[in-house]
Amino acid sequence: MLGEGSRGAILEITLAKVLFASKTTQIIGMSATLNNVGDLQKFLKAENYSSDFRPVQLKEYVKLSDCIYEVDCKEEDCFKFSRPLSFKYSSNMKKMDPDHLIALVTEVIPMHSCLMFCPTKKNCENVAGMICKYLNKCFIQHREKEKTDLLDEIRSAGNGSICSVLKQTVPFGIAYHHSGLTNDERKLIEEAYSAGVLCLLTCTSTLAAGVNLPARRVILRSPYVATEFLKRNQYKQMVGRAGRAGIDTSGESILILQEKDKLLAKALVSRPLENCYSNLMHDNRKGLQSLILSLIGLNISRTPADIQEFVSCTLFSVQQEHLSSEKNLWDITMETVSFLTEKGLIMSTAGSHGDTVLEVTKLGRATYKGSIDLSYCDVLYSDLKRGLGGLVLDSILHLIYLVTPYDMVAHCKPDWMIYFRQFTQLTAVEQNMASMVGVPESYIVKKASGQSLKKGVDSLTVNRFYLAFVLFALLKETNVWVVADKFNLARGFVQSLLGSSSAFCSCVVHFTEELEEFWAYRALFIELTKRLTYCVKAELIPLMEVAGILEARAKQLYGAGYKTLAHLANADPNVLTKTIQNMSKRQANQMVASAKMLLTEKAEALQEEVDELLTFPSDLPS
Incomplete structure (x- = not known):
């Protein structure tokens, strides 16, 4: 898996940090299809055991x-x-x-x-x-x-x-x-x-x-x-x-x-099995850029020399002569530092001994804390900034668009007739919002009529808005099958889009927390994360937080009068089994126990806040 694109780069970064941070953590790697074991041994400082035994x-x-x-x-x-x-x-x-x-x-x-x-x-x-x-x-x-x-x-x-x-x-x-x-x-x-x-x-x-x-x-x-x-x-x-x-x-x-x-x-x-190679240089060095940004942000490495020392402990360093014969490790590292500086994610200052010390900027801190892809961090920032000037809250569509994952766009091309039909069903306020983010109605009409258009509209924005339509419909319908049929998409893709959007929304929450200008977004995106995670009507979300409750069961409970976490926590399991169709005694007991535990956790968290507010500093005058 280390050799599999961006996923391999993330895995290599994680392993390198674990090796750096802990001398006692035991790492065990297993593979039936690995050829260049020596490179992995050197990277992980590992012993090697191999066998051709197969039980069957x-x-x-x-x-x-x-x-x-x-x-x-x-x-x-x-x-x-x-x-x-x-x-x-x-x-x-x-x-x-x-x-x-x-x-x-x-x-x-x-x-x-x-x-x-x-x-x-x-x-x-x-x-x-x-x-x-x-x-x-x-x-x-x-x-x-x-x-x-x-x-x-x-x-x-x-x-x-x-x-x-x-x-x-x-x-x-x-x-x-x-x-x-x-x-x-x-x-x-x-x-x-x-x-x-x-x-x-x-x-x-x-x-x-x-x-x-x-x-x-x-x-x-x-x-x-x-x-x-x-x-x-x-x-x-x-x-x-x-x-x-x-x-x-x-x-x-x-x-x-x-x-x-x-x-x-x-x-x-x-033929022999293919070799496994580092992917830190994959997709224009994206992995290496993410690694160096997080090293600086986490205060693991603050100077160019420290960064060079850490990078020399990666699989990429072990294989560097195979992967980049033209440049040495120092040059590649310094070029990456320069790129991050130009992108406004890090800055250099003079240290106490006259050496160069690197620090993350506010945007850089927001990017690595939110785990935002470096290709899209500045696009996300500008989208959120533009949203502040005219955020439409008459509908949830604008918020959904802001957290629609950029990387899902490549996996779905719009059906322009469906796009047009969905666009015409928007309210006047929603259509104005679409035009504001860069999706004019005239463009959709021309594409639906089969006209070939010159560039002038950003395709990333237009295609991403189409995916926002899918999510918008999903939060209204809450049925993957109905929405998949409406947009002529695989139901698995629609569900994957929903999961990715929920995860990305959570990332955007962390991104906005680090940038004071986006303070207004935080509460909105926290609630939207819940909506995307559970994909149910808003009134069912408290019940969906309980382990073992899916949408159909939540609807049954809500219809029977169990509308809040407190209602469910105080329920009698015997009454539940008689009231709710197809619920066993075991399921009822588990559900009530889970609700009680969740309610207790929420109460304890609130009590901690109360205790903190009532604690007076000892150095205040009496």
């Missing part, structure tokens, strides 16, 4: 035409003939399934589990649907009751809505798994697969790392992720899902190949 044997195969070949690097072609693939296909089936996916999966399901990695999210859904069309109806009878219950749970999690593909495939023990699912759907599908209720998941490559869902057989639908040919590390992560320790005695993987990809596949299965 894994056999790797490829499928070419109608034959299965075993991967054997001792062979000249790397592939040794294993067996022909025998399965009776009708002419229509062969047309629909030229890669013999049905033959490959029915060799193991339903008695054993199978994962099929597909190159795209849409392909996951299409493949799952196609397989079900041609499976024998006896597959439906296998654990039928549990699959019916699973569909009911998925429907309940979607507030009565269910995906048409899952509705078709789950009775056969099949489901798809990708980022388009909601968190609840994903959890239910993973649990059902682990329990054997579902026997086949068609999934994207993201399931290969991080989610522990092993299988008897892993099928790689194609050697591509989207349009990119697989990397060796990705391949090993995927095939490594095969084999369940304690459940299966063996595991196998099958990579489906076309003749044109045979040479590339030969290199894929035989």
Whole structure:
């Protein structure tokens, strides 16, 4: 993970700080797909233990035409003939399934589990649907009751809505798994697969790392992720899902190949694993810039020499000659310090011994305390500054726009007709506000009519306002399915947008706390963070703070008269079970106990404030 873009940079920064701050903290790193272990050893000052032991044997195969070949690097072609693939296909089936996916999966399901990695999210859904069309109806009878219950749970999690593909495939023990699912759907599908209720998941490559869902057989639908040919590390992560320790005695993987990809596949299965490299220089040195800003802000390093010493303890320093042969570490560090100075995030002053001492500016402190991306800190500042001149509070839309994450814009292009329809439904005040932030109605009208426009309107602002529309609708509807359908977006994306906005809103709270001119925003954004976190009507938020209460349950409690935290904390669990539908005695006891604990914590916090106010300094005259 250290080699994965901005996420890897954050991980490297965190590890470097832990190593600097503590000599007793124990760090354990684990990987099945790491090549340059020596670099990591040096960075972490670590011992190394490696083993090729695998509790369940894994056999790797490829499928070419109608034959299965075993991967054997001792062979000249790397592939040794294993067996022909025998399965009776009708002419229509062969047309629909030229890669013999049905033959490959029915060799193991339903008695054993199978994962099929597909190159795209849409392909996951299409493949799952196609397989079900041609499976024998006896597959439906296998654990039928549990699959019916699973569909009911998925429907309940979607507030009565269910995906048409899952509705078709789950009775056969099949489901798809990708980022388009909601968190609840994903959890239910993973649990059902682990329990054997579902026997086949068609999934994207993201399931290969991080989610522990092993299988008897892993099928790689194609050697591509989207349009990119697989990397060796990705391949090993995927095939490594095969084999369940304690459940299966063996595991196998099958990579489906076309003749044109045979040479590339030969290199894929035989070459060494890719090296893991530092990402502090990724995206124009963003990681290194964040590191140095936080070092100065946290008073870990205040002089150029101290910063140089800290940076020399990073993975980047260990690999610097591979990553930046033109410049040495000192030059790179000083260039980054100059960049932060020019951006107005740090400033240099003369120390007591005539040396240079670095300090963060107010904007710099707000940026690192709010964990704001350095690419957007000045944009956020100017957006908030402009908002002070005409903040519209007739509607929550303006506040939502201010905390819509900048980095989500790249993942969603507006549907201009939908954009236009949503724009026309705004009030006159909201339309004026849109124009004020840089989204004129005339621009939306022209884009919706298909006109190509010259630049003059900031696309980041316009596209971000579209995402603000999605969030605005979500806070009104509070139903991910309805909003996803309204904007023709994946429900998983809508939920991800909501989660990112909640997190970003919390970051903006910390950002504004450090800048006195933004004092008015703090209370507004604290309340908005709650709205975005729970995504329910405002009156339900106090109940949503209690552990175990989701929107449907909060509505039941509110309707039954339990409208505040105090109401719930003082409730009789026996009365709750009789009043609230489908609530067990155990759930009622847990809910009341959680409400009492939360109420006590709030009361103690208020008491501390009271005690602090009533404490008089001892040096005052009597």
